[in-house]
Amino acid sequence: MDRQARIYIAGHRGMVGSAIWSLLERKGFKNLIGKSRGELDLKNQDDVIQFFKENKPQIVIDAAARVGGILANNDYPYQFLMDNLLIQNNLIEASIKYDVEKFIFLGSSCIYPKLAPQPLNENALLTASLEPTNQWYAIAKIAGVKACEAARVQYNRDFVSLMPTNLYGPNDNFDLETSHVLPAMIRKFNEAKENNNATVTLWGSGEPMREFLHVNDLALAVEFALTNTLPDNLYNVGTGVDLSIKALALMIQEVVGHKGTIVWDDSKPDGTPRKLMDVSKINALGWQHRIDLKDGINKTYEWFLNNQNTFKTVKIS
Template sequence: MVGSAIVRRLKAEGFDNIITRTSSELDLRQQADVAEFFAQEKPDYVFLAAAKVGGIWANNIYRAEFLYDNLMIEANIIQAAHQSNVEKLMFLGSSCIYPKMAPQPLKEDSLLTGLLEPTNEPYAIAKIAGIKLCEAYRSQYGSNFISVMPTNLYGPNDNYDLQNSHVLPALIRKFHEAKVNSQPYVEVWGTGSPRREFLHADDLADACVFLMKNYNDAPFVNIGTGEDTTIQELAEQIKETVGFEGELRWNTDKPDGTPRKLMDVSRLHAMGWRHRIELKEGLEKTYQDFLANELSYVE
């Protein structure tokens, strides 16, 4: 989702020498393969968006894979970028790096000030390691490696698997299938009370290109909207967008996760960047994309 959005953004600006690999073409967990790729292609700028990702269930069940795979991906790419004298690298982290009970909205300097949310701790630790790797290579070698922390994302090419996806795409698929099958209700995990912030992938891509052009400092930068909504409000909006007319049922035996995750984006706003796609418009665009690509998304 993120990588394809960045490619679309770069192409829209006229960049045509864009080097990409799918996971089937290059296993980023294999150090020798990554080193060979960098030696052959010699990229000047690197957007490190690759990661093993998932929702609460996947994060909590596949703890070893989420930690190992993400550590290997980022370590291999950052080291290869250094060895290949890459001009600039951007590492994309995640808002889950912040302590579970950190003050809201989440400021960049809240990193490592408290305990992480247990259900996604392995993924968060891997992303924190990526931030620190970029800082260390900058400090020791003078590498222009920067880090950005996106909030919750959605948009084209999202993962709609009902067990491994994040809340927004999972709800789109649930409501759509309930509508098609004339089901009387949709079950949603938790209480509906947690608050989350959602950023369209095209807005993230725009922010990433903006920062790649304009930001060269060590401190990482939050990327988000600065606005949040409850999961219940999100579910109601998706229900309306999809046109499902049944009821919502909340399974309170399932975990809520972190009570609130809202990013402080004042640092990014001060640089002159703000999001453009509001949630209502973004949901409509995303549902239309889901309908157009349903067969590939739900295989």
């Protein structure tokens, strides 16, 4: 891989994009391109086309998306469907139009059916119904996977899709209304600790099983896809190990040092019963995760404490 190649990282200021940017900088890539939301509206096709025309990226990494937890997905289904469709469609179309050499599309494990056999294999895609609470985001990401596959088939392009499991790490969203479960727990337990170890109420039964991948491990998977020609279009990216939400809560409670009570509100939805990724396909090619979950949570909590005064409320509009 030419370290002088022009690489556009869409969403370079988000948790995923910033981790990829930092890693590629450390690896010696010299021509990284990034634009903030204020500088480039990825939902505007004309603006995206003009950006590609002017900057001529050779490689595009699509880490831009509207993301959120169960609450945000439930409350704003239209935005989660349409915003993600617009962002990815504009990037894929411009990449085809301006002969981008490699396109790496990042999605989510939620593309797979709610009750698909575990662990989730890439072949489970489109075999049954999705989890209703995040189906809007999932449908958009499925469309992105299929658009990249179509580009491979019709135009012989090196477009590949990486589907990570639940992510966490530095620059995560810790807003309690729009965040995912792990960062939300870190913030809840920390605030309760500071409030005389107050009781923490968590959604659901705590029984669902989830898998978590540190964002720096995903960045390494992106680098792996960048520096190798992968034979297929779709790869799961994860640890291959899961735990219950209750076990996760106890782990985070210990890391934070909260000594109070946990109450489970089982009137709230659990979501998919289990989401464990089959990562044998990408493991067989040579990539494996490196960061242990508890070590990763410790590092993420340290980052949270050092940066909590900079957090902004994430608004859906």
